[in-house]
Amino acid sequence: MKAVGIYTLANDAVFDQLVALLNSIEVNVSPDIPVCVIPYNDKIDKVKREIQSRKNVTLFENRESIQRWDKFADEVWAVHPEAKQGNLSRNGWYLSPLLRKLCAFDGEFEKFVFYDADSLAMKPLDNLLDKLNNYDFIFDDWEHKKSRENAALDITVIENSGLYKEENIRPKLHCSSFFGSKKGIFAPSELAAFKKLLIEENEIEWVRKWWDDAFLFNYMTLRCDRPLFNCTLSPNGQERTGNCANADPFVNINNVLYNQEGLKPIYRLHYMSYSSRDFARLCQGEDVNIRYRNEFLHYRFLKEPEKRPKQLKSPNIFTKSNRVLQKVANKIQAGIS
Template identity: 40%
Template sequence: MDGICTLANDRVFDQVVALLNSIEAIYGQEMPVCIYPYDDNIAEITAEVARRPHVTIYDNRDSIQQWDQFVRDIWDAHPTAKKHWQTVGDNEYHRVGTHRRYSAFDAPFDRFVYMDADILLMDSLDHIFTQLNNHDWVVYDYQYKDLSHVYDVASPKLKKIFTPQQLEREIFCSGFYGSKKDIFSVEQRKVLLKKLQEGEGEVLYDMAPDQTILNYMVMRSQLSSYNFAHHLAKDERTGCCVTSLNFEVKDSVLYDRGNKLTYIHYIGLSSKLFTKVCAGENIVFPYRDLFLEYRYLHEPEKRPKFTTEPRLYNSSPNHPPSLKTRIFRKLGLIKN
């Protein structure tokens, strides 16, 4: 069985609703969705899921706990991560809940597409699932252009563990990928953990903990991977990130130079921003109206009506308008 997975708790409730509605806009209720709980703060999400028969919350505690322990064992072997995390927060492990998406390798789908909660689906995933007929790992992103947010590029071991070609072509963003059940067996995990404990752990980038481990697991296991960004013709490729300001909205879908996006990722925008906007604060960010359209797709009467002057999500009254502000004005996203 094929399905879609995401990771969430109530802090990203508004984003989860928008994601689920964007999936329904394409598939109706025919595509099953599984939500992996970031933590136990899921009361609002649980109530929402009760209204959606095709959506479930993953509740296999053994699976979740096994992956939790696997990740803790990895970071226990890292030479500097815990000391670094002490300088940025109070938790012993940084954002350990993000790794719970790994339970998708256990259940419930034979093949799945994982997407972060801050994503809107724009098109069918047929092309992703088709490539899973020939590959174990399928992505569509441009993370390979920035190795520094995947691995510790200062580690001398990095280029000894992976070939230049792997580091140039196999890097991916952990926010969107297609894969399969059981590709990381318990035995395979033991092999990977042993390599990390023997010194390879130093290549991991500790401030993107789920992304770095996932890249390591896929690349070190030499899984067959496919990135559409490498294979599509230049005039067929699209962007996927909210930082791209050249997308056009047509009939509630984003296009990049005439090509429909597969998904839009509101990466880098705080979940608090979406909560504030949904509460009525007139904060402008790229493709805000599109997000609000999907968030309130089934309850348009609840969509916030802004009555105050708009302000840019990253604006400051003490600084002159930035280039991005001027671009937003040009696009008509803000008036002054």
């Protein structure tokens, strides 16, 4: 058993992002901290080769844990109100095994931090890991600021249950792209208890969106009633920063990003809303509209500078037209599946 470590979730589709994340962890967190990659699916040939080339990186191979979380997701989502609407097709996103990231609770690290693969690590984790002496979950996001209509949980439904009020719910809302926690939380017996509440007591109605790992994770952290800390609610202003590449302004100092206001160091940059295809094309030399793309390219090709594109070029009209046609075809296929 190892005291601390990092998890991420990946497959070959996000290979470029995984390499960039691993390089940023090595440079900005620690060259010695162990990292474990949870397989998103079985398409991990490139991921396996990359893991073999790194001394501190391993593949999560606990099939029992993976199957348990997959089964939990399938059974719970099957009773969600949206699952019963015939106009929604259960393919693509709606069969996404994103909840596998919670296999981290069954892994070998006593304390851990999880990063989504579409992230860059920006600073050491010592302070965050220290907080796990007093809290069971650490988050660093602004989900608690969202309106009732866009919140992860249906606050009105939960309030009507008489169990929680909005002032108790809102500070506990969070995303799932970055979090710290501990081994052993959400053991099989606790998952069984959640499943009973969600299915038999219809608490699945608390979860606003179907097949969203973050929304279900919010239900679990609220319902288990364990101590939770969100850095964006910290009384220490230095801990309250942004993290989203597509929304927040940052300052680059030696390829490390800081909050523009006050030059506060951030834990990670999250490339939310950009697709893995965008990053693959960027790495192949295409001029893709991604904020902080130079920072991404720096870390992606940190160990292979000779492979970094010398110049970014816009795709030609033929390529653009083909992509538009492919998007249309994909939507039609999704609609009839």
